[in-house]
Amino acid sequence: MTGCSLYCQGFRRNERPMFLFFSFFQYVMIGLVVTMTSGCGHLPKIVVLHDPLSAEEHFQLALTYERKKEYDLALKEYEEVLKKKQFREESYTNMANIYLAQGKAGLAEEFYQKSIRINPSYGKAYNNLAWLYLTQNEKLDQAEQLLLDAINRDPRLSPDFLDTLSFVYEKEGRWDKALETLKKAESAGFDDRPEEAIQFYQHLEKVLTFLGQLTDAAQAHQKMTTLQNQMNQEISAHGH
Numbered sequence: 001m002t003g004c005s006l007y008c009q010g011f012r013r014n015e016r017p018m019f020l021f022f023s024f025f026q027y028v029m030i031g032l033v034v035t036m037t038s039g040c041g042h043l044p045k046i047v048v049l050h051d052p053l054s055a056e057e058h059f060q061l062a063l064t065y066e067r068k069k070e071y072d073l074a075l076k077e078y079e080e081v082l083k084k085k086q087f088r089e090e091s092y093t094n095m096a097n098i099y100l101a102q103g104k105a106g107l108a109e110e111f112y113q114k115s116i117r118i119n120p121s122y123g124k125a126y127n128n129l130a131w132l133y134l135t136q137n138e139k140l141d142q143a144e145q146l147l148l149d150a151i152n153r154d155p156r157l158s159p160d161f162l163d164t165l166s167f168v169y170e171k172e173g174r175w176d177k178a179l180e181t182l183k184k185a186e187s188a189g190f191d192d193r194p195e196e197a198i199q200f201y202q203h204l205e206k207v208l209t210f211l212g213q214l215t216d217a218a219q220a221h222q223k224m225t226t227l228q229n230q231m232n233q234e235i236s237a238h239g240h
Helices: 003-007 024-033 055-067 071-083 088-101 105-118 123-136 140-153 155-171 175-188 194-210 214-239
Strands: none
Touching: 055 071, 055 088, 071 088, 088 105, 088 123, 105 123, 123 140, 123 155, 140 155, 155 175, 155 194, 175 194, 194 214
């Protein structure tokens, strides 16, 4: 059936519509649940929309747009996720990441702070807010405290947070402290996350080189190269 035949089957030729005899309240209730097409009388057209996507589906779609740098579309999808009151800390953090990429540091800071207020144990928001302060070369004492809080609140990702903390020490000229922190991160391990480990060893090589520890720097470079080759082999294997 078409929309018209479906919703107009109560009419008969030369008869008045049955609902004209209903009470005003009944008339309003019918108007809320029935969508009348333009060819079905003169009642207002009321459309009840239903979002067919779940919060998780909106979230995954947002991630896809974000990876493709289609930031406006990603932000719209994160807003849909927030309407459903799920993945709130992740959405606020990812929206902040987008604002930071767009050069909107003020908005980024605001949204990282929203994420922290919603879930004080969500370490990624602490880490990324600290990184914002690093890129702005400001509030380095706050950045250090944020990262120490992140390590305590979310130990699972402590290697990542320690790596970021070492950048704070570098910015302050505390290179020995930066190296000490990187060694703690290496001991904690990256739990089979080769991309993060590659970035880590690249950073470690830089710090060791600056400190004149060239043998250790070469070892860090070799570890980075080995991980890179292993990852490339896995990508090639999956490609075939």
